[in-house]
Amino acid sequence: MLNLFQNKYLHEEISTLIVLIVYSLLRYFLAKGIRKYAKSNQSLEHRTNLVIKYVNILLGILAFITIAVIWGVKKDQLFLFTSSFFTVVGVAAFAQWSLLSNITAGIILFFSFPFKIGDHIKILDKDFPISGEIIDIKAFYILLKTDGNEVITYPNNLLMQKGISVLDNHSEHQEFTD
Structure with missing residues (x-):
């Protein structure tokens, strides 16, 4: 058997x-x-x-x-x-579609790598333009620190939809963890 x-x-x-x-x-x-x-x-x-x-x-x-x-x-x-x-x-x-689109955008940003932590960027939004230094990049969003020391959370999927200008890179390479 x-x-x-x-x-x-x-x-x-x-x-x-x-x-x-x-x-x-x-x-x-x-x-x-x-x-x-x-x-x-x-x-x-x-x-x-x-x-x-x-x-x-x-x-x-x-x-x-x-x-x-x-x-x-x-x-x-x-x-x-x-x-x-x-x-x-x-x-x-x-x-929760925005969560899925943020994850997808995070993966695309990882492989395309248009900017990195420490870069000073300007998000070209007609209604709400934002500029600041990238202090961290996460799976769902990035953290920007403005010139007025305000920390802004900006979703990854919106980064894929808006134009981004990298103004300058004035920081040293740093490792950040979640």
Whole structure:
């Protein structure tokens, strides 16, 4: 009986093992590549770790779906489960769309790297122009310190929508942590 069980599911077990090995290798090499990219652009370590975390979540979801298909979950059932899950998440996150757009904008800002901590920038907004020194860059927002020592929190998604002028960089390279 045990031998029959081993022979019946041997293909699925081997395929699952291969998926887990590929998943582990992808996590390792993508993290290494992202760190190398971040180092070449003098990115902060906590921003790098945040991007790696998002990539790992995506890889985990893909590995889970792949393993479910290997073990016989039918594609229509998987599609139904996935669409139901994303519907629930979408409804729950509908009011929180700005959080998702800020996370996405934070990742884009990480890879495009138009400015860094210490840069003095001006946000070109017709109604509310803001200028100040970037004192920290987080996943959802940046912190600006104005000439009047006022600290302003500015969402990342708005940074992607507005024009930005980098006026000057008058600070030394610093590491900040959350």
